[in-house]
Amino acid sequence: MSEVKAKINVLDYLGIGTAIFAAFAISAIPSFSWRAFIFACIAAAIMMPVNIRRLAKIIKQEIPILHRVAIAFVLLIILGPLSVLDGEDQKTRQLVALQAQEQKAQEEKYNSVLSQGMTATSPEVAYKSLDAARSIKPLPPEAESKYMESAGEYGLRIMKENPHLALTMLQQSVSSGRASKEVKKAFDEMQAKIQQEQAKAQREQAKAQKEQSIAALVSEGKKQFDAKSYAAVIETHKKLKAADPQNTHLDSLKSQSQDELAEQVRAASEAKKVLEVAGEKPENSAWDGSVKAVKNWMKANLPDPDSTKDEEWWKVVPTKAKDGLPCWGVRAQFRTKNQFGAYELVNMYFHIRHNEVIEVTQ
Numbered sequence: 001m002s003e004v005k006a007k008i009n010v011l012d013y014l015g016i017g018t019a020i021f022a023a024f025a026i027s028a029i030p031s032f033s034w035r036a037f038i039f040a041c042i043a044a045a046i047m048m049p050v051n052i053r054r055l056a057k058i059i060k061q062e063i064p065i066l067h068r069v070a071i072a073f074v075l076l077i078i079l080g081p082l083s084v085l086d087g088e089d090q091k092t093r094q095l096v097a098l099q100a101q102e103q104k105a106q107e108e109k110y111n112s113v114l115s116q117g118m119t120a121t122s123p124e125v126a127y128k129s130l131d132a133a134r135s136i137k138p139l140p141p142e143a144e145s146k147y148m149e150s151a152g153e154y155g156l157r158i159m160k161e162n163p164h165l166a167l168t169m170l171q172q173s174v175s176s177g178r179a180s181k182e183v184k185k186a187f188d189e190m191q192a193k194i195q196q197e198q199a200k201a202q203r204e205q206a207k208a209q210k211e212q213s214i215a216a217l218v219s220e221g222k223k224q225f226d227a228k229s230y231a232a233v234i235e236t237h238k239k240l241k242a243a244d245p246q247n248t249h250l251d252s253l254k255s256q257s258q259d260e261l262a263e264q265v266r267a268a269s270e271a272k273k274v275l276e277v278a279g280e281k282p283e284n285s286a287w288d289g290s291v292k293a294v295k296n297w298m299k300a301n302l303p304d305p306d307s308t309k310d311e312e313w314w315k316v317v318p319t320k321a322k323d324g325l326p327c328w329g330v331r332a333q334f335r336t337k338n339q340f341g342a343y344e345l346v347n348m349y350f351h352i353r354h355n356e357v358i359e360v361t362q
Contacts, residue, residue: 127153307337
């Protein structure tokens with residue numbers, strides 16, 4: 001008689017899945033995870049309505065491949081979060097244990113250096129030990145008092161080797177009110193000495209700054225003179241005298257600048273008079289320096305003007321003609337053919353009014 005295979009329904013698969021899941025969850029209980037315990041309880045509750053005998057029959061039967069995949073997928077979904085959560089708990093416990101271990105080590109170190117500092121007879125050992133303990137956590141009142149006393153005594157010993165550290169330690173002791181008379185006296189003397197040194201350094205710094213400022217003014221005045229900024233030179237000379245009345249570096253340049261300014265005023269006045277009598281100033285050509293009024297005179301008066309070759313042109317300046325009245329003057333040097341057809345070098349001075357040459361001199 002053939003055996004009739006039992007029909008497998010959803011509840012059967014659920015029973016299989018929860019049974020396996022319960023086994024995994026219960027196995028996680030030794031790690032003391034409350035999540036594992038809760039999952040185990042849930043699995044057991046789901047497992048209760050499943051018929052154990054029927055489950056045994058189901059296990060003996062051949063389960064289709066798709067059903068196996070479905071079971072594996074369900075187990076993965078259920079067991080995955082459990083493993084992740086349990087892993088996080090493990091990390092948290094390890095971190096807490098590590099922190100507790102570090103705290104214990106710090107406490108042991110604190111007690112060790114505190115005991116060493118309290119029993120030490122040497123101010124150096126007492127100060128360094130109690131300072132190490134103080135860096136971990138506050139000292140008890142008795143230890144704090146000894147720390148301040150040892151700071152003053154140790155500070156006295158290292159005054160020559162390390163005065164800055166010694167001053168800090170003496171100040172600690174004095175501020176706490178635990179310093180001896182010797183410590184207080186040493187602290188006051190060091191403070192007075194430091195104040196004197198600071199005042200000296202400030203004076204030297206001010207002197208150096210003043211010297212730099214004076215040197216900068218002298219340099220600036222020379223540059224201004226080279227740039228023909230004569231009014232600026234006079235102003236800089238005034239600033240220099242205000243900073244250093246005995247300094248004479250710019251005296252000569254100041255006098256020359258005053259002369260130059262006076263000459264500029266005189267030239268401007270003369271140019272104004274020339275402008276009124278002789279008209280606008282003729283301009284030297286930017287190309288070759290020639291003056292148009294002189295070129296016109298050459299064309300009208302030289303034997304062979306086309307043969308003229310310019311050699312040199314001077315700048316147009318205000319001057320006076322033979323009649324004593326102002327005019328514009330310019331000197332020109334050129335080569336030209338004479339009446340015999342030979343080239344000769346000519347150097348002439350031309351007097352100009354209203355863009356016309358009025359007279360020519362050598």
